[in-house]
Amino acid sequence: MTELDWFTCADPQALVAFLEGRVDARKLRLFAAACCGRIQDLFDGDRDRDALVVIEGYADGRADQTELGAVPDWTTNPALAQAATTRAVDAAAYAAAACSTLRAAAYGDLTHPVGQGDYDSAEAGEKTVQCRLLRDLCGNPFRAVTADPGWRTPTVLALARAIYAERAFDRMPGLVEALEEAGCADDAVLAHCLRWLGPHSRGCWVIDLILKQPKDTPVLASPE
Incomplete structure (x- = not known):
C-alpha cells in the first residue's frame, strides 16, 4: 500500500490488514469500539451499551480478559460480539464489517422499499467513515x-x-x-x-x- 492508497482507500478491511504489525492492539481495539459506537442507535438496551464500555475499557486497560470474553454472552449484537474477539486485528476487521452490514440493513428497514443499490450505497458510506476513523486513530503510516x-x-x-x-x-x-x-x-x-x-x-x-x-x-x- 502506498501513501496515496492509505488516504484514498475506501475499504477498511484493506487498511486494517495493512496496519497489522504497524500499530499496537490498543489502536485496533479502539477502532472496533468506535465502529460499534456509530451504531448505538441499533443497540438493544443497556446490555449492549455495557458491552461497548467493556470493549473500549479493555483497549485502555480498564477491563480484563474475563470481562471481554463475557461480552458475547451479554449481547445478541453481532458487531459487539466480533469486537470482543481475542485477536485485536480480527476484532477490528470483523467488527467493522458487521457494523457496516448492520447499518445498511437498518437503512433498508427504515426506507422500504429499498433496492440493492441503496443497500450497497449505505454500506459503502459506512465503510468510508470507518476508513476516516482509522486515519484519525493512526494518522499517516x-x-x-x-x-x-x-x-x-x-x-x-x-x-x-x-x-x-x-x-x-x-x-x-x-x-x-x-x-x-x-x-x-x-x-x-x-x-x-x-x-x-x-x-x-x-x-x-x-x-x-x-x-x-x-x-x-x-x-x-x-x-x-
Missing part, C-alpha cells in the same frame, strides 16, 4: 511525528486529558492555541486539530501523541 517534551505543558495536558475522557473533540481548536503557546509549530499536529473533517474518536493520534499513548513511541502523522 508513512510519516512519524515525535512530540517535543516542551509541548506537554500543564494546560496542554489538561486539555488533552479532558478531550479524551469526555470525547470533547470540539475543544481541539483550543488545544491548538495551547500547543502554539507551548512552542509547537508542527504542521501535521496543528492541521489535524483544526482541519480534520472527522470523525474523531478515542485514540486520535494527536491526543495520543500528547498523552504518550503508547508510551514513549513515535506516533504516526496525518497531513490533514
